[in-house]
Amino acid sequence: MNTTPRSVLAVGAHPDDIEMGCGGTLARHAASGDRVTMLVITYGQAGPGDVRARMREQQDASATLGADLVWGHLPDGKVSNHELDLVHLIESTIREVRADVVYTHGVEDTHQDHRAVALATLGAARHCRQVLTYESPSSYGFRPHVFVDVSSALDKKADALRCHRSQVADSRMVDLDVLHHQAGYRGFQSRVGTAEAFVPHRLVLEV
């Protein structure tokens, strides 16, 4: 357990984005005694699954990781139309949970909502000392040099992803296979078993 628990905030555009990007890392934060909050900006209402189902699934997934859940209530696919509101929403969440560490999407991503959330988080977290961006299936040119060993948390990450039942109906196994390969590849790059990878925006290291 960390002697001085920290407050960790992860921001993602849709249900399951955060789990994919840094679910194992969040599980490790929770296991260390850190307080973890997930801020999910939309309900993913444009995809398969109705809003109530997506909300329940995300609630289950967050509970699996040991995280609190906050919703952003913005419209799926159109997040960039609400740029200033989004910045304010993330700012106020950072303030409320007194976030020490912030995770968000990487800025090079082909999904418009991911880009909007990434950039808004960097702006909202301008006073935070630890801001890291995570990988997504729609990332491009992601060139990580920072990693977290998730060997002890990979099962929990898979469990959290399985909570998103409406998303993984047919394609479940494929997704978890990709998860497995990605974790193994990033683990190889970082010389640990399995890992999640990050591009740091601003990272003040404790030594």
Place this chain on the structure above:
Amino acid sequence: MNTTPRSVLAVGAHPDDIEMGCGGTLARHAASGDRVTMLVITYGQAGPGDVRARMREQQDASATLGADLVWGHLPDGKVSNHELDLVHLIESTIREVRADVVYTHGVEDTHQDHRAVALATLGAARHCRQVLTYESPSSYGFRPHVFVDVSSALDKKADALRCHRSQVADSRMVDLDVLHHQAGYRGFQSRVGTAEAFVPHRLVLEV
């Protein structure tokens, strides 16, 4: 089968470097009727395994992929001391096999021999229209946007790597696991089953 077979040259610093980086791609070239040549610059004499063993292993691996083998005879670990000779050696091999396509190490690599071979190949191949750089365990910052689907050739790649018996004694399974994860991750990025990844130096596309 390709109606107009091409001559393909892959250049690597040590035995097994080429197989790791683009073994599946070479196997596919061979299967398409292209002529494939592997130019291995050193015998890997600084590592485990004596020179005669390494030579036999490499010969077996090249045969497995359907490739001819040419040795560069330079000293392992000290390739950069022979920069001009290296450029001339690769130039003359390109000329001799009339290479249409050239594969080599990426330039961002922490191994000094890999860097030296990468840079020398780029210089030697200055008139070639298709020069691609491949990934290695010591690559860093590798940001590929070009891929080859190796789903049908992954077994052959694994077979070729297993030929390097002196290198994989204890760590064999680990290596092949990494191979598997990397191929799966690159396949996911490129929307195919399994893939090898490349950063193009110069690539004239046929359309």
Place this chain on the structure above:
Amino acid sequence: MNTTPRSVLAVGAHPDDIEMGCGGTLARHAASGDRVTMLVITYGQAGPGDVRARMREQQDASATLGADLVWGHLPDGKVSNHELDLVHLIESTIREVRADVVYTHGVEDTHQDHRAVALATLGAARHCRQVLTYESPSSYGFRPHVFVDVSSALDKKADALRCHRSQVADSRMVDLDVLHHQAGYRGFQSRVGTAEAFVPHRLVLEV
């Protein structure tokens, strides 16, 4: 002729953008038996020339290259206001023509419509295995490593550009001179006669 013809989709913000960026490449695709579709997002209604004239000119230019023409009907200069619609529009066109190959603007471009079209296309083409970005007069920091030899298609490209009569009234010769210099410079870089240059977003190579 290609034994297995492909479906090629080129996306551009305004009339003549696609011709400038990859007109020679499209002409070569058409000559090889590929089916070519040009999706032009706006009528360029903010510039000189009325909408009906621009439509006729674009129709002529597309016919010159051997391509079908589809219009996006979005307002010139304000494409980014319709981000989600734009993604859906490009997705449905990709689906409709079953695009195997997609060309679009590069993401580093000083024109707001070009950036919006580039990013939306990358998102819409997230399942495509060949997505290439082309150069524009407003590109910046364009660093191509992929090229297509357009020596046999440069006249056709010039013819297609000349169809845009409302745009080239006075400046015609200047524009075609620039076209000529650019093609010669890119040809020199790629070791062919004249070329068009691309930055690949995702390119699965056939070997």
Place this chain on the structure above:
Amino acid sequence: MNTTPRSVLAVGAHPDDIEMGCGGTLARHAASGDRVTMLVITYGQAGPGDVRARMREQQDASATLGADLVWGHLPDGKVSNHELDLVHLIESTIREVRADVVYTHGVEDTHQDHRAVALATLGAARHCRQVLTYESPSSYGFRPHVFVDVSSALDKKADALRCHRSQVADSRMVDLDVLHHQAGYRGFQSRVGTAEAFVPHRLVLEV
């Protein structure tokens, strides 16, 4: 004090390089109970000050920071002539001190010895999980996203630099002014008082 002290190795080409780049960070490591080793590759014999003076000065500076000192004995200005020896030297030092954390020059540096030491360290540290590159007066294009707060250690850093009496004869004040500005600027970027800046090569974060 850290409950599990780590072994920290900093590698620099010449006397005073390490202090300039990460002297404050090393002082903080020492204060936390970590074991700190400085590996200085040359005596700086090509500059002002004789070898014996440089050795005494470096010994004093290392003691000021609470670090052990190891010499690499290579010729100043010509480090790249001994590339393989350099890799072996750093490998054996890493093994000997069982380094958990490694600091070295950034790879983009206009001094030939700095580049050679940077690249050799990245190769030698290929199994280490925390490898960070530091800034130098001859760095270019240094784009840091990782920082260490050195507010409590800046005096010690200045003291260590002052030990290099043969180097700062006339220009002392200038140097310490630059030190002060750099620390203030990097502190501003990282939202702390004063900081040292790093580009991570590979950084496995504890969470």
Place this chain on the structure above:
Amino acid sequence: MNTTPRSVLAVGAHPDDIEMGCGGTLARHAASGDRVTMLVITYGQAGPGDVRARMREQQDASATLGADLVWGHLPDGKVSNHELDLVHLIESTIREVRADVVYTHGVEDTHQDHRAVALATLGAARHCRQVLTYESPSSYGFRPHVFVDVSSALDKKADALRCHRSQVADSRMVDLDVLHHQAGYRGFQSRVGTAEAFVPHRLVLEV
């Protein structure tokens, strides 16, 4: 005095942005006889200080630097909602003052208004031969290679910043300290006393 005075236009999102980024450079332009215009896009109405106060402060600051002031009248925080208007506004200002030299925000900035102004200026200035981007407290990854020596103008820059009384109430000294460190650090990088730093977008040098 310059024998052929130029027209210089600096564009910034909010009051005090331009002064922070290139106030010293503008003062030097004015001292050389160039005509300097500052185009401030919003009143900064979302921050502390009412609009009338911000306008007076900006007027004072511009006068201090010897510059004319033009307002853009767009809403603070929501500049990107007016992308096309913004481009037109900057285009018409460029035309009106016949700008030879244009300064604007860098494109990598965590503040949404800064990004919008940066990109719109690059588009609007597409025919200008000297377009340089400046640094801001919210810049990230700023990697300058172009500098202006502001040793003789730093006092004037500080004076201009002090005009923004509503912004620097409590934090004044901190801000000016940062200013001082930044100028010293950039001066060190560029081998002059104190400097402002720029990333050139397009810079035609007179030789």
Place this chain on the structure above:
Amino acid sequence: MNTTPRSVLAVGAHPDDIEMGCGGTLARHAASGDRVTMLVITYGQAGPGDVRARMREQQDASATLGADLVWGHLPDGKVSNHELDLVHLIESTIREVRADVVYTHGVEDTHQDHRAVALATLGAARHCRQVLTYESPSSYGFRPHVFVDVSSALDKKADALRCHRSQVADSRMVDLDVLHHQAGYRGFQSRVGTAEAFVPHRLVLEV
């Protein structure tokens, strides 16, 4: 004429490298009254033409541009074997001609001598305030944002290149065609007639 003439030093690996990269810019410097020196590191003895011929040709070319000529006497193809000597040679030439402006190869170049000269010049010119890198036929990834209008000097550049009679025997027209296309393309990018392009290493602008 410049009221305060400057001393300009251009460094190149082989005869004709400097002319190709920045011959027009040097001619303009000379026309403005600046003193221009060309430091050519090798005689190009590995290529066609004997040493005496190459020397005479380079002498003629330098005279054509209005430049003094200094030879570096290092062996063609093996410049990197003399790294420290090369740095000292360039340092002493900078000191001797009191260079205000330095031009050299870009660092991303597939020719080993070009890379060695580029890096050594950046080190040697560490105190200079204007250091610019030029383009070469073997450059890769060259991404210029700084340009010099050479419309008035292109004929002189072509004349200087024609002096290298041993190099352009058969291929003359090709080379001058490429020169023409490159100048036209770079001119288009920089919004002037014809231009030479540069990546600045360090550039202190006069305003």
